[in-house]
Amino acid sequence: MEQMMKGRRPRAAGQVLLVISIILAGCNFNLGSAGSGPRAWIDAPLEGSVLEPGQVLVQSHVSDAAGVVEVALIVNGAQIRVDSPTGADIPITSINQAWDASLPGDYTLEILPKNSAGEVGRSLPIHVRVAGSPPSPTSIPVIVATLTPVPSPTFTPTPTVETPPLAHLTSNANCRSGPGTVYPVSSSFVAGTELAIVGRNDASTWLVVKTPGGSTQCWISITTVEAIVAVADFLVLIAPPTPTSMPVPPMAPTALAITARTCSSETYAVTLHWSDNADNEAGYHIYRDGTLIANLGAGATNYTDNPPGSGPYVYGVEAFNAVGLSNRPTVNEIGCII
Structure with a gap:
């Protein structure tokens, strides 16, 4: 009897190896070697998130030089769904996959991208919790995976550690x-x-x-x-509110020049022109030899003066608002002698 049992054990072991070989041959899901194959990372939900029960949108990026043709969503080691991303022929693309997270508890999410060569990558796992009282053990439904890679008895591939761009x-x-x-x-x-x-x-x-x-x-x-x-x-993020700016004095005018002058026995007129650089001015002050001679409104860029004498004069222009005054550029007028 002992000799018979010894003779049966190698035969039984051979039968087990035969069954494993048949399963591996029938599974068209190549994990590839460590460091090769497509890559993936999960953008949302974030690590450690606490989710409300219901539909959850799992957002991820997948990349491969030849493009990714299939993306599998894995929850707690079981495949939930397989989708084909849009733009499968481009090196990097994003994909959104819905997950029915109606049962409270702790979950581990992973993404398995598959390229056209049949190579499969694996994202880093994301751990989340669905809020609510955990269900009783008898009420947890059994999810049957339709496509689960069978690890080789002699080799366990190391998941590729993804780094963000x-x-x-x-x-x-x-x-x-x-x-x-x-x-x-x-x-x-x-x-x-x-x-x-x-x-x-x-x-x-x-x-x-x-x-x-x-x-x-x-x-x-x-x-x-x-x-x-x-x-x-890349994921579009909402910008924080624009900070409230403190009120400041207006910017000074530039390019102040005398663009026209009339000098005769009847008329002496000097026309000033400048560039309006401010967007918060209340108006402009015009000076002749340091004395204020005119107040102009916001946006003004020229002024004509009729000096009382023959000159010469020094003209100045400054912008102003409720906060203060700008710098005051000046220009020289040679005068009018008849």
């Missing part, structure tokens, strides 16, 4: 609290610095980046970084 600074740059120069500067970086890209504004003119160390985020102008092909694929 980087912005490479081509010049020194300020990183601000919002997408515009009206926002205060949060940090400054020198040319050559690489910063992880988190998202963009709606106009794709500013990028949201992580500061070195990843502790904070700020906005940087896209004109300060190397050209990025797929800017439109």
Whole structure:
């Protein structure tokens, strides 16, 4: 009897290996080797998010040199759905997949992209919680996966650790609290610095980046970084409210000049002209030899004076508002002698 049992064990082991070989041969799902194949990362929901029960939109990016043809959403190790992304022939694209998160509990989300060669990548897992009282063990439905990669008995592929796209600074740059120069500067970086890209504004003119160390985020102008092909694929983030600016005196006029003059026994007239640079002035003051001779309204750019004598004179023009006065440029008038 002992000899019979010894003879049956190798035969049983061979049968198990035969069954595993048949399963692997029938599964058209190639995981590829470590460090190769398509890549993916999940943009939303974020790590550690607490979600309300209901439909959840899982937003992710997938990339591959030859394009990604299928994207599988994996929840707690089970495949929930497989979708074909739009633009499957471009190197990087985004995809949104709906997940019915109606049952409270803790969940692990993963994305498995598959390229045209059959290679499959794997995103870093994202851990989320669906709020509410956890259901009793008997009420949890069993989800049967329709496409589950079977790991080889002798090899377990290592998931590729994805890094977010980087912005490479081509010049020194300020990183601000919002997408515009009206926002205060949060940090400054020198040319050559690489910063992880988190998202963009709606106009794709500013990028949201992580500061070195990843502790904070700020906005940087896209004109300060190397050209990025797929800017439109980045997540659009809402800008913070525009900061309220403090009132300031108006800007001074420039290019003050005498553009016309009349000098005769009957008439002596001098016409001044200047460039209006202010957008917050209440008006303009006109001076002759330091004495105020006229008040003009906002937007004025010229004034004609009839001096009382023969001169010479020095004319000055300044802008004013409720806060204060601008600088006062001057121009010399040689006078009128008949």
